[in-house]
Amino acid sequence: MLELGEVHPRDAGVLAALLLNRLTLRAGEAIYLPAGNLHLYLQGTAVEILANSDNILRCGLTPKHVDVPELLRVVDFGCGDMPVLTGEPGDIGAVYRTETPEFELSRIDWEASDRREVEVDGSGPEILLCTAGEVLLYDDEGTKVELRRGESVWRPASDPAVRARAVGDQFAQLFRATAGSCL
Secondary structure, eight states: HHHHHHHHHHHHGGGGGGGGGOOOOTTHHHHHHHTTTOOOSSSSSOOOOSSSOOOOOOOOSSSSOOOOOHHHHHHOHHHHHOBOOEEEEEESEEEOOOOOOOOOEEEEOOTTTTOOOOEOOOOOEEEEEESSSSEEEEOSSOOOOEEEEOEEEEEEEEEEOOOEEOOSSSOOOEEEEEEEGGO
């Protein structure tokens, strides 16, 4: 509370943090939050993926508009378990399974000096996000895209499959957000 109060002085939204479950996630861990759940990040890097929505509401800790009546109307104040997801082995890496059909998130890791190629099938629209190291994406038509930490690429369903591999001899990580099973 003190840390949030120092960063966001005179913001009543700091008090909302008292209503939240505090979780500390390790690298590679995730949580799934259904609609209506308040959440915030205190520190670190997080990959957040949301279903299509036009109702992002803020409860504070931002200079943006805070619609308190609407927030109180839609927030789920119930208590419940918050299972930590570690990613299940999938075809090309770890897959974070959730109850939603709108999206799926997966992760591919390359340890230092790992030269393994991974085929990303391109069976639908996807976003590829590099969170560590550098990753090279390339296809049979000669198109190449190199992603560095913090960079991403949108791939429409019409794009051909690509192969991915780490560049250099450092740890590399690529997250892949796809449309899930709703297509």
